[in-house]
Structures are given as structure tokens and as C-alpha cells.
Amino acid sequence: MQRIQHDETDQSDELNESSPFAPQTPQEVDTMLSAIGADSVEELFDVPEAVTFDGDFDIEAKSEFEVRRDIENLLGQNADGTEFLGRGHYDHYVPSVVDYLSLRSEFLTSYTQYQPETTQGFLQALFEFQSMIVELTGLPVANCSMYDVATALGEAALLSARVRETSGSRILVPETIRSERHSVLENYADGAELTTETYPLDEGNTDLDALSDLIDEDVVMVYAESPTTRGAIEERLPEVASLADDHDAAFCLGSDPVALALLKEPATVGADIVIGDASVLGLSASHGMGLGLFAVKQAYLRQVPGRLVGASETANGRRAYTLTLQTREQHIRKERATSNICTNQAWVALRTAIHIATLGASGLADLAEDCVTTASEAAARLDDVNGVSAPVDDRHHFREFVARTERPAADVVSELADRGFLVHEAGDFEIQVCVTETNNDEVDDLVAAVREVLE
Amino acid sequence: MNYRQATWERETDSGEPVNEPLLSEKRTGTVSHDDVDLPDELVREELTLPEPAEPEVASHYTRLSQMNYSVEHGPYPLGSCTMKYNPKFTEDVAGLDDGAIHPDRPDEYAQGTLAVLHGLQEYLAEIGGMETVTLQPPAGAAGEFTGLLVARAYHRSNDEDEKRREVIVPASAHGTNFASAAMAGYDVVELPSNDDGRVPLEALEEAVGDSTAALMLTNPNTLGLFERNIADIADVVHDAGGLLYYDGANLNALLGRARPGDMGFDIMHYNVHKTFASPHGGGGPGAGPIGVVEELTEFLPDPHVREAEDGSFEFYEPEESIGKVHGFHGNWLVLLKTYAYISRLGDGGLKDTSAMAVLNANYLASQVDLDIPYGPFHHEFVASAGDVDAAEFAKGMLDEGVHPPTTKWPEIVDEALMTEPTEALSKEQLDVLAAAFTETDRKTSEELSEAPTTTAAARIDQASAARNPQLSWRDVEGHDE
Numbered sequence: 001m002q003r004i005q006h007d008e009t010d011q012s013d014e015l016n017e018s019s020p021f022a023p024q025t026p027q028e029v030d031t032m033l034s035a036i037g038a039d040s041v042e043e044l045f046d047v048p049e050a051v052t053f054d055g056d057f058d059i060e061a062k063s064e065f066e067v068r069r070d071i072e073n074l075l076g077q078n079a080d081g082t083e084f085l086g087r088g089h090y091d092h093y094v095p096s097v098v099d100y101l102s103l104r105s106e107f108l109t110s111y112t113q114y115q116p117e118t119t120q121g122f123l124q125a126l127f128e129f130q131s132m133i134v135e136l137t138g139l140p141v142a143n144c145s146m147y148d149v150a151t152a153l154g155e156a157a158l159l160s161a162r163v164r165e166t167s168g169s170r171i172l173v174p175e176t177i178r179s180e181r182h183s184v185l186e187n188y189a190d191g192a193e194l195t196t197e198t199y200p201l202d203e204g205n206t207d208l209d210a211l212s213d214l215i216d217e218d219v220v221m222v223y224a225e226s227p228t229t230r231g232a233i234e235e236r237l238p239e240v241a242s243l244a245d246d247h248d249a250a251f252c253l254g255s256d257p258v259a260l261a262l263l264k265e266p267a268t269v270g271a272d273i274v275i276g277d278a279s280v281l282g283l284s285a286s287h288g289m290g291l292g293l294f295a296v297k298q299a300y301l302r303q304v305p306g307r308l309v310g311a312s313e314t315a316n317g318r319r320a321y322t323l324t325l326q327t328r329e330q331h332i333r334k335e336r337a338t339s340n341i342c343t344n345q346a347w348v349a350l351r352t353a354i355h356i357a358t359l360g361a362s363g364l365a366d367l368a369e370d371c372v373t374t375a376s377e378a379a380a381r382l383d384d385v386n387g388v389s390a391p392v393d394d395r396h397h398f399r400e401f402v403a404r405t406e407r408p409a410a411d412v413v414s415e416l417a418d419r420g421f422l423v424h425e426a427g428d429f430e431i432q433v434c435v436t437e438t439n440n441d442e443v444d445d446l447v448a449a450v451r452e453v454l455e
Numbered sequence: 456m457n458y459r460q461a462t463w464e465r466e467t468d469s470g471e472p473v474n475e476p477l478l479s480e481k482r483t484g485t486v487s488h489d490d491v492d493l494p495d496e497l498v499r500e501e502l503t504l505p506e507p508a509e510p511e512v513a514s515h516y517t518r519l520s521q522m523n524y525s526v527e528h529g530p531y532p533l534g535s536c537t538m539k540y541n542p543k544f545t546e547d548v549a550g551l552d553d554g555a556i557h558p559d560r561p562d563e564y565a566q567g568t569l570a571v572l573h574g575l576q577e578y579l580a581e582i583g584g585m586e587t588v589t590l591q592p593p594a595g596a597a598g599e600f601t602g603l604l605v606a607r608a609y610h611r612s613n614d615e616d617e618k619r620r621e622v623i624v625p626a627s628a629h630g631t632n633f634a635s636a637a638m639a640g641y642d643v644v645e646l647p648s649n650d651d652g653r654v655p656l657e658a659l660e661e662a663v664g665d666s667t668a669a670l671m672l673t674n675p676n677t678l679g680l681f682e683r684n685i686a687d688i689a690d691v692v693h694d695a696g697g698l699l700y701y702d703g704a705n706l707n708a709l710l711g712r713a714r715p716g717d718m719g720f721d722i723m724h725y726n727v728h729k730t731f732a733s734p735h736g737g738g739g740p741g742a743g744p745i746g747v748v749e750e751l752t753e754f755l756p757d758p759h760v761r762e763a764e765d766g767s768f769e770f771y772e773p774e775e776s777i778g779k780v781h782g783f784h785g786n787w788l789v790l791l792k793t794y795a796y797i798s799r800l801g802d803g804g805l806k807d808t809s810a811m812a813v814l815n816a817n818y819l820a821s822q823v824d825l826d827i828p829y830g831p832f833h834h835e836f837v838a839s840a841g842d843v844d845a846a847e848f849a850k851g852m853l854d855e856g857v858h859p860p861t862t863k864w865p866e867i868v869d870e871a872l873m874t875e876p877t878e879a880l881s882k883e884q885l886d887v888l889a890a891a892f893t894e895t896d897r898k899t900s901e902e903l904s905e906a907p908t909t910t911a912a913a914r915i916d917q918a919s920a921a922r923n924p925q926l927s928w929r930d931v932e933g934h935d936e
Contacts, residue, residue: 017803017807018803018804018807019800019803019804019805019807019808019811019878020542020799020800020804021539021540021542021732021800021804021808021878021879022807022808022811022878022879023879023880023881023882024811024814024815024881024882028881028882029814031882032814032815032817032818032882033814035818035821035822036814036817036818036821037821038817041810041811041813041814044813044814044817044831044833045681045712045813045833046680046681046683046831046833047681047709047712047713048681048683048685048686050686051685051686051713051717051718052712052713053584053711053712053713053714053717056802057578057581057582057711057801057802057805058581058802059578059581059797059798059800059801059802059805060801061799061800061801061802061803061804062798062799062801063799064542064544064799067544067548067795067798067799068544068547068548068795070798071548071551071571071791071794071795071798072551072553074567074570074571074574075551075553075554075567075568075571076553076567077566077567077570078553078554078556078560078564078565078566078567078568079563079564079565079566081560081564083556083557083560085557085559085560087559088782088783089557089558089559089783091555091557095509097509097512097513099550100513101512101513101516101517101520102516103546104516104517104520105525105526105527105541106520106521106523106524106525106527106528107519107520107523107525107736107737108525108541108734108736108737109525109526109527109538109540109541109734109735110523110524110525110526110531110735110736110737111531111533111536111538111735111737111738112735112737112738113737113738114533114861115524115849115850115853115858115859116912116915116917117850117853117907117911117912117913117914118460118523118524118853118858118907118910118911119522119523119524119737120474120519120522120523120910120911120912121518121519121520121521121522121523121911122519122523122737122738124474124475124477124519124522125516125519125737126737127477127926127927127928128477128478128479128505128928130926130927131477131479131927131928131929132504134926134927134929135502135503135504135927136502140926140927140929140930141926141927142926142927144738145739147593147594147597147740147781147786148593148781148782148783149782150779150781150782151593151597151780151781151782158638178782180779180782180783181782183757183778183779184778184779184780184781184782186778187604187777187778187779187780188638190604190640191637191638191639191640191641192638192640193640233493233497235494235496235497261499261502262488262491262493262498262499263497263498263499264496264497264498264499265499268499277782283788284555285555285556285557286554286555286787286788287554287556287557287558287565287568287783287784288557288558288781288783288784288785288787289740289783289785289786289787289788289789290782290783301924301926307738308924308926309926310920310921310924310925310926311920311925311926311930311931311932312915312916312917312919312920312925313915313916313919314912314913314914314915314916315905315913315914315915315916316913318464318472318473318474318912318913319471319473319474319931320474320912320913320915321915322915322917322920324917324920324921324924324926325921325924326921327921329630330596330630330631330633330634331629331630331864332630333630334630334633334634334643335633335634335636335637335643336637337630337633337634337637339634339638340596340597340599340600340631340634340635340637340638341594341596341597342594342595342596342629342630342631343594343595343596343726343728343735343738343739343740343741343743344594344738344739344740345593345739345740345786346736346737346738346739346740347734347736347737347738347739347740348736348739348740350736350737354512354516356504356505357478357505357515358507358509358512360484360504360505360506360507361483361484361485361486361502361503361504361505361506362484362486362506364502364504365486365488365502368488369488369490372491372492372493373492376492396492396493396494396497417561417564422557422560422561422564424559
């Protein structure tokens, strides 16, 4: 292989031969080879000929400009449209300060804090993230992240089975759970020989009688969501919690940090585990990329999956932070670890913490209250349209709600998309609409479009 | 090297000196919701959180960043982590507004995103020698778990799941391999290394059988050694009816020179945050796509991306899909950066990457005066700290202005210092790193026990952190309210 002297060749040769991110000059390569005692770089590869790859990938190298231009062109093919989409992935405005601080290379290009003395900055930021989740949930232990809410739910199920004194194998989840989330849960549950079943909802909230009929001593975890996938605030959490408690099952609540800033503290309503997508703060719409929030009550501490940052002190008595209780983790406990998770979403947690710090208690509280107001106002406006009734569920809503349409929802969704508005199809005659500060200004236009489609 | 990390130590109101105080030790606010249109029983009584003004936020996090060592400070040779330079332009690509879309958009409204995903599937399949690739797993360990679910679905489809209950993992493998196998419901069979640090073929022959679901292998292995018997290993596993799984943590060594698919692997994961330079972000997010051979494509997670007859792209559910391993489509922004990086490098850049990574590791080793018992290694080597505790050695290295290697693993080398410089270190930086090894090796055990002295924090008491867990600011002793 011929490395090219960067200043002696034209652009195309350089692109074809060497990586712009490998700094060695040809002279240095020679010096290094002589120090090693090798004649060529090829000689350093101990790969049998039979498995040597001598072909090409046919991937053409490009300049930075070309890559950016080509990707901009590709992504430009995402059709224009105003999203009124939610159902577990939300677009809140992320202040510029979040980008500028989190993109500092000291944060972005570091790794897991295996050497705490030289990574105090990230450790403190993660410790503060954990602390914010503790404040929001009222539970004393929060880890520094799972991948997303779906995998957090899977981990919660495994934890629930581990902490039980008697064996059990059933997990109960609401029938309105996103099917994708349910599928991830089933994949986690399968390896531990757990099974999942859904319980029905009644007018958008848990059907307590049905849940009561379903639950027995074999249930290890009951999961509920507030707000639900359909945007309804769940009003029966204390009753769900006591049903679970009566059967020695863990009660896991799914929510998010914005909703938690407003709704009754999970610890107060009896949640043993809280999961959720914390990236509703910190990331704008990102095709489903998330940040799994994971908090538990004290008794579950030693069974928590993932990284935990703890405070300690240095040899000279100063406060310092470090990864702790690592004997739970895969790099020490191998197949007996609480989880296989290693790389997690730490940088997203940093962004979420910066976003929460920037909002402060009052900014976050205002944002949460707005989610109630905008949803109810938008529902009322759509309810005024002939052929629409909203909200379908006679509940309080957060960010989003379901509306009944006289025409088939598939047609309504498609005709709204033609007019530049994207909403969910939530049932045969149901559409779902999500409103945050990023699209609230366009609710008027959405209502006008719905009117066109339905009247 | 004369090195000193920034600190911001000052006395708090309680008289206790601390580095940058916690956000909660600055201004906090407590709010209640008096005007919201909800019944009282649904609303929390109050919420207390830090309430800094934006300039205070900026100052706080800038100071924290300066107490954090990163790739751009200097050498960060954590073995098996591939801490390479993260090109800046990929961040701008990830910040493009057109990429910021909701995952539930209909396919026809997400053609750009689908085109990128499909393009990356193709790139990775080509690089790994695989039939196709799913991008859904959000990290390497998630890729392992996904791969084992695919293996399990395959055995189920042959009515063999009941008997194939074991996954074989070499003792030197990453801890995630064991944990992922257990999570997928398998019993783990550990295979010791032979004297030259590789998989012992005879022991493998004895270990495999009707109960074998898969063998998980890293190649080059964690010692940096290529498993020269890989074709025989593949035959042994396949003859027993098992599948061969490739842990892609060390793929940086082989880019463009050998492909797991050509070696006989059936399933592999890629750590894009290692091999393809998406930033590690202090512990994530990464992405752990998995590639599979043709026979396994129908088991891949739902949804997969394909090109339709009219040239558009679409999501579809593979016929015997295992279902989902992420709530949506994985870590999109990370995947986008990966696509940008591979597009930038092309064939030549990818091949040069492995060449320079292997050259750098071999050159660094030639300049390090410690015992390196196993070779010939590729992109990483494992040196022994000898009589010195490797963890102590690492603390000594911190004072030389570099990040130390991975320590005490793999266990086959006493007091292991697992070192991976990557292609991104210049010769000058490699010399700095070599000098750090040499300087540290000269230090007395007393000097090491007092190290580090140049970092934001002196040696931290990890044992008491675990004995007396303080996991939020509510728990912190001397917490300044």
C-alpha cells in the first residue's frame, strides 16, 4: 500500500489512497517500520491467505464537501410536512446552549469513566442527571441511562423477576402499549422464561376490575403508563399500585421528565420502578433515538442494570465522583450480571441534564402545564369540526389525544398528509394528534385542513 | 510531560473545599402547580430543581468539561474501545434539520432517511462480507443480544431450540458476550485459551455438539491476535450444527483486509462508535448493527429497509422476524454519522485505517519496554505491568498527561495493560505515549500509590463509594443546600 504525501498529490489520489484522519507521513511510516523491524505494513498482518480479502467495496471516497452536499440532498428527500406526531417520541424545542455545551469535545469524545480522577466533569454531570431524575420521580436511585424506554421496560421486567422471593412468570402491560415497545419487552422476557399479557383500558384509563381478574401470585410486574400512548393521564395509578403490591408484584410506571414535572410523584403513587424516555428533553425529533430513564426504590439498588455514579471522596478528603457498584455489571460479573449493557446513552443524558438545568424548576413546570393546555385547546378546536369528536377518551390529556372521525382514519390521515400535515392513525375511525410548542402555531392550519377533509 | 488538569476548587458556605459545586448547591427553585386545569390528586405538590440562569449553566458545564479527559486532549489507548478521532463534519451532518423527523412518518414522507439507512446497510454488508445488516441495535451489547435472538429463532425454525441450549464463549472474550448469551436464555460454556493465546481447536471440538447454539468469537481476539485457525473453527462449529458469531469490537484491525463473512461467520455486530468514528460521548450513544448471512435474513428485526421495484425505499417486516430490539429504529443520529464517515473514507481510506491502526500498535509496542507476551498482534497489544499492579500503573500514567490503557484484562496476561492507539495518533503522539509508559515504569510503588497528582481529583476511594452509596445530591454528605 502506497501512502500519499498530502502536499505532493492531487486531491483525487489522496482520497483514493489514505485516510484523512490518519496523520502518518510516508517518511514516518518508514521510520516506524524500521523501528518495528518490518519491511512493509502488509507484513504486520497475520491473516491467512485463504481468508484475506483482496477485493474492493466499491465505496467511492468523497471530499468533506461532497459528503455533506450528498447527504443534504438525500435528507432533502424527506417530504415537507408539519408533524403532529407523538405516541412515545416527542419534539420539544432544545435550546442552543444544549448543543454548544454538549458538543464540547471534552464531553463528546471521552468514554466511560473507568479512570474517575481524570473524568470528574462527566461523572459530576451524570451524577447531577441521576439527581434530577430522583427529584422528578421521588425514587432514591436512578441509573445514568438505558437505550430507550422500550429496553428500559425489558430491563424492568427482568429486575422484577430477580427481586421476587417466590418465582413467577407473568408480566401485565396495558393494551394500549405501543406494539413495538411490547415486542422489545417480549424479547427481553423470553430469555428469562417470562410471558407478557395485556390488560384492558376503560375510557382511556386502566380497567381495574379486569386487571384485578387477571392478576395473581404468578405476576412479577404490572406496567402502566401515564400519560398513556393515547395521551391520557392515568388517574388510577394508586389502585394499580396496590393491586400489584397485594400480589407481591413490582409496579413499573412509564412516563417522561416533562410529565413527571407536573404529575403526582411516582413514589407517592406507589411506583417501585419508573422508566421513560428522558430524551423528550435534550433531543428534538430524531427518528426515535431516545434515552431510557430508569429509577427504582432503595430495595432494588443491587439489582439495577447499567451504570451508576456515586459520590465518594479523594485521598485528601475532597468530594469526588466515581462509577460505583460495578460488581453488578457485565465486565465483572459476566453471565451473572444484572444486564449486558455497556455502552449506553450517556451523552444524551448530559444533554437532558443541561436542558433541565436551563429550564430550571419553573421553566420545566411551565412547559409541563403547557402540554396540558395545548392538548385540551387543540382537542376542543377539532371537536368543533363537523365529523370530528375529540378527545375520544373522556380524560385529561398531555401533549396528545385521539379524535374520532366520521370518515375512515386511513383516508383522513392520507388526505391530511397531502395537505402537509402528518397525524397518526390510531384506529379505524380514530386519528391521534400531538401538540407541543414546536407546532402549536400551526394548529389553526391543521384544523382548517381537517375541516376541508371532513366537511 | 508536564501536565495539569483544570480544577475549580473553592470553599463552600459550609467551609468544605469542593471542585465545581453541584448545580443543586447553586440556586434552586421550588414550584407548585396552582393554575393547571387538573384535579389536585393528579398533580404533584411541589418540585425542586436547580434554577441557574443561562450564563451560569454555560459556566458550570464549561468547567465540568475542563475536568474531563478526552480523545482530543491526547492519547486515549483503551484496548478494545478504539478511541479514535471523531471527525467534526459528522456532527454537522447529524444536525441537519431535514434529518430531524418523527419515526412514525409514512415511508413516502421519509425517503431521505430511508435512503441513508439503506445505504448504510449496504456499506456495512459489503465491509463485513454479510448478506444484509440491521441497524436497529443501539449498542454493541444490544447487537450481541440481537444476534443471539436471531440464532435462537433459526434453531427454533429447525425445531432444535430445545436441545441447543449452549453458547460457547472464549475466556478472553468481552464480558458482554457472556451477559448477552445469558439474557438470550442460553447457558454459557467458557472455553480457555491455549498457550499461544488463541482458541484451542481440540478443546473446541470437545465442547461443541448437539447442545451448541453458537460460538461467539472476537477476531483479532482481545490479545490482538488473529485466530489463524478460523476456517477450521468455522467447520467445527458448523459441522455440529451451531452458528458462528463475530464480535466486531476489533474490526478496526481488519477493515478492507479480511471480512468476517469470508471467514465463515454467520452473524456479526459492528461497533460503529469504535470502527466508524462516531463519538463515544462519555459512554454512549453508540450503535451495534448486526450483519447476517443469507440463510438468516428472514429472522432480522422488524422493520428492515429494502429498495422497492420503483426505486423508492420501504420498511418491511422480514417473514420470520424476531420482532424488535429497540422501541423505534435505533440510534439514528449515530447511524447518520457512521454513514458520513464511511462515505468520506471510501475503499482506500478504510484500508488505510486498518493499515495505520496496525502500524501504530506495532510501533508503539516497539517503543514500550514492558513484556508483551503474545504476538503477532494487530491493532492492539497486551503488555504486562510485571510486579506492579496494573491499576496502580494506570494511575501513574495519568500524571503523564495521557489516558491509560484498559487494565487487568484479558486475565491471561498478568497485570494486563491492553493498549490500542488507533490510526489517529501521530508518530509524535505515539512517542509521547511510549514515554508515558517508560516514565511510569520508573516510578516507585510509593510514588504510584500517591498518583495521580495532576488530575482534577486525587485518588478516589472506590470501596467506600460502594459500601456507602451516595447516588444523588440528596445523599451527599456536606451537601450545601
